[in-house]
Amino acid sequence: MLKRTHNCGELRLADVGSAVRLCGWVRSYRDHGGVVFVDLRDREGITQVVFGVPDDDSEAAQQQYKLARALRHEWVISIGGEVGPRGEERNNPKLATGEIEVLCNELVLLNRSDAVPFEPDEYHTTSEENRLKYRYLDLRRPEMTKALRLRHQICRVMRNTLDEHDFVEVETPFLTRSTPEGARDFLVPSRMQFDSFYALPQSPQLFKQILMVGGLDRYYQVVRCFRDEDLRADRQPEFTQLDVELSFCSEQDVMDITNQVLRNICELCDKPFPADVPVIDYDESMRRFGTDRPDLRFGMELVDISDLASQTEFGVFNGALGSGGVVQCVVIPGGAVMTRKETDGLANWSKEFGAKGLANTKVAAGKTLETGVAKFLTPIAEELIERTGANEGDLICFGADTKKIVQRVLGELRSKMARERDLVPPGEFKWVWVVDFPLVEYNEDMKRLDVLHHPFTSPNMDDWETKQDTPTEMKSRAYDIVCNGMEMGGGSIRIHQPELQRKVFDLLDIGKEEAEEKFGFLLNALRYGAPPHGGIALGLDRVVMTMIGAHSIRDVIAFPKTQRGSCPLTNAPAAVDEQQLTDLDLKILTPPAEKQ
RNA sequence: GCGGCGGUAGCUCAAUUGGUUAGAGCCCUGGACUGUCGAUCCAGAGGUUGCGAGUUCGAGUCUCGUCCGCCGCGCCA
Numbered sequence: 001m002l003k004r005t006h007n008c009g010e011l012r013l014a015d016v017g018s019a020v021r022l023c024g025w026v027r028s029y030r031d032h033g034g035v036v037f038v039d040l041r042d043r044e045g046i047t048q049v050v051f052g053v054p055d056d057d058s059e060a061a062q063q064q065y066k067l068a069r070a071l072r073h074e075w076v077i078s079i080g081g082e083v084g085p086r087g088e089e090r091n092n093p094k095l096a097t098g099e100i101e102v103l104c105n106e107l108v109l110l111n112r113s114d115a116v117p118f119e120p121d122e123y124h125t126t127s128e129e130n131r132l133k134y135r136y137l138d139l140r141r142p143e144m145t146k147a148l149r150l151r152h153q154i155c156r157v158m159r160n161t162l163d164e165h166d167f168v169e170v171e172t173p174f175l176t177r178s179t180p181e182g183a184r185d186f187l188v189p190s191r192m193q194f195d196s197f198y199a200l201p202q203s204p205q206l207f208k209q210i211l212m213v214g215g216l217d218r219y220y221q222v223v224r225c226f227r228d229e230d231l232r233a234d235r236q237p238e239f240t241q242l243d244v245e246l247s248f249c250s251e252q253d254v255m256d257i258t259n260q261v262l263r264n265i266c267e268l269c270d271k272p273f274p275a276d277v278p279v280i281d282y283d284e285s286m287r288r289f290g291t292d293r294p295d296l297r298f299g300m301e302l303v304d305i306s307d308l309a310s311q312t313e314f315g316v317f318n319g320a321l322g323s324g325g326v327v328q329c330v331v332i333p334g335g336a337v338m339t340r341k342e343t344d345g346l347a348n349w350s351k352e353f354g355a356k357g358l359a360n361t362k363v364a365a366g367k368t369l370e371t372g373v374a375k376f377l378t379p380i381a382e383e384l385i386e387r388t389g390a391n392e393g394d395l396i397c398f399g400a401d402t403k404k405i406v407q408r409v410l411g412e413l414r415s416k417m418a419r420e421r422d423l424v425p426p427g428e429f430k431w432v433w434v435v436d437f438p439l440v441e442y443n444e445d446m447k448r449l450d451v452l453h454h455p456f457t458s459p460n461m462d463d464w465e466t467k468q469d470t471p472t473e474m475k476s477r478a479y480d481i482v483c484n485g486m487e488m489g490g491g492s493i494r495i496h497q498p499e500l501q502r503k504v505f506d507l508l509d510i511g512k513e514e515a516e517e518k519f520g521f522l523l524n525a526l527r528y529g530a531p532p533h534g535g536i537a538l539g540l541d542r543v544v545m546t547m548i549g550a551h552s553i554r555d556v557i558a559f560p561k562t563q564r565g566s567c568p569l570t571n572a573p574a575a576v577d578e579q580q581l582t583d584l585d586l587k588i589l590t591p592p593a594e595k596q
Numbered sequence: 597g598c599g600g601c602g603g604u605a606g607c608u609c610a611a612u613u614g615g616u617u618a619g620a621g622c623c624c625u626g627g628a629c630u631g632u633c634g635a636u637c638c639a640g641a642g643g644u645u646g647c648g649a650g651u652u653c654g655a656g657u658c659u660c661g662u663c664c665g666c667c668g669c670g671c672c673a
Contacts, residue, residue, distance in 0.1 A: 034630030115624050182673040229672040454673050
């Protein structure tokens with residue numbers, strides 16, 4: 001194998017005259033009969049290679065030119081030749097190497113390629129399914145190569161930053177035990193103990209806490225996590241976290257080190273990162289944005305008008321208020337241009353989030369309201385416009401329901417409208433910490449309290465001591481880092497005293513026996529001198545997505561799964577041999593035909 | 597589990613109200629061409645319209661079912 005002297009992205013005018021050897025894939029070819037051009041691609045770029053009619057009549061030279069004319073898309077070749085200038089009128093400004101070309105004097109065919117289902121260049125697109133099925137072709141696209149290489153660099157920055165702060169990377173088990181609550185576990189049957197199962201970790205949460213008890217002091221890990229839940233554009237069944245845990249720390253210590261990691265990542269990616277990341281508490285975020293992951297790139301905040309609404313004769317408003325609900329609104333700048341069909345569509349869309357509908361009105365000239373529910377709003381029109389700051393040409397959308405539903409719907413509406421109506425300033429990155437989450441919330445369906453973060457999160461101790469009778473008012477010591485409306489990570493100060501942990505389990509109605517059975521090992525560990533500790537986990541996939549502006553998490557993962565959790569490349573998941581089932585003492589109960 | 601959108605040549609798409617032999621570009625094959633750069637020109641090959649029923653004289657088109665993909669809801673402590 002003849003060694004490359006250069007890659008396909010680095011030759012410049014200064015190299016003219018050099019003898020070089022390049023290897024790569026035929027991205028395109030242009031056969032003019034007497035001269036053949038090949039654009040040769042590797043991960044670094046594209047270089048034009050020129051094959052001219054050979055001067056000598058030797059068999060070898062003729063054969064080589066014949067081969068050059070036979071080259072097709074994605075064939076793999078090695079070429080030797082001399083770098084030549086293209087000359088001003090022949091430069092290709094689209095290529096970094098566009099001022100030179102390599103005049104080939106030796107061509108070696110390393111491999112042929114079948115006709116490709118799609119050409120991996122910027123001009124051709126194909127279905128998501130095809131991209132995954134032929135992922136090796138898709139990965140040759142510069143965009144994908146770039147994404148994976150940036151992901152690598154981001155990982156390196158994470159490791160370097162934490163290494164500089166004396167963190168130790170420790171691996172934790174993938175084969176572990178199933179723990180209750182949280183997401184559904186992926187199970188792995190045990191052969192040696194045929195009636196038992198391992199579970200793949202949803203996160204290394206318990207192990208990293210035990211590492212703190214073990215005196216590691218500062219731990220991190222770039223680690224795969226597994227959750228068997230349905231997929232979304234930003235969710236895969238296996239995803240990667242930067243998992244971090246520190247001993248003897250406060251919230252501020254965790255936030256400081258996280259900010260440092262993110263700052264270095266943003267510097268790498270040439271994106272801004274603020275000297276001071278804003279911090280808002282959960283209640284404020286819910287009140288102003290209707291969500292715990294606010295997008296601060298635009299305004300359109302929620303405005304409560306319950307007091308004004310009660311002065312109207314509008315049944316929808318009064319009905320909501322009468323049953324203890326609220327009336328709030330969001331102003332959509334320029335939204336008055338929306339048609340009746342479009343606003344009806346919004347009302348229908350709002351039902352996905354539990355709303356009964358979405359009243360609206362338009363702000364017309366002279367600060368008057370028109371269309372929609374305008375006729376009900378006459379008595380409050382002036383003050384409504386004043387309070388919301390709405391302008392002529394805006395659309396005001398109202399939510400009237402329980403506070404929870406109204407915040408949810410208007411929060412979603414705010415994001416949707418900003419996105420769809422181009423109200424998001426391009427190129428902005430708005431980071432924000434959301435803190436003081438409630439410790440628990442009441443689960444209406446199950447008639448019990450559920451944790452917001454996880455059951456090892458420390459309560460705010462003042463609240464814990466004073467609000468035992470109203471647990472939903474207690475705050476926890478949890479925090480989330482959010483960028484542009486996407487949750488990038490979250491963590492908390494943990495409980496390090498076994499007595500408190502036990503009491504929190506009690507609050508969650510996790511019985512003594514169950515706690516002992518499922519979390520006994522953690523409770524035991526806490527009894528042997530567990531230091532105060534806390535940490536965070538950042539979603540690597542989402543950080544990379546944000547940095548490159550990807551719309552799908554699949555675009556930053558080399559081999560992702562489809563929405564139904566299958567892999568078109570390998571056809572996983574797949575049936576296994578009968579013998580494998582026998583070894584595990586497993587039996588498929590539903591015959592394949594009935595599953596459909 | 598539910599809702600929305602989609603599935604026609606290897607790829608991207610078209611096909612009037614349900615009406616003749618389902619077309620075009622790219623790719624591929626053969627040919628022409630000494631400066632292209634998403635080369636161009638000529639010719640050719642290439643189809644179970646995702647799959648299965650139904651309605652009809654006639655279905656790519658209408659109906660039902662089903663599979664797959666994408667987006668969302670539920671779910672994701």
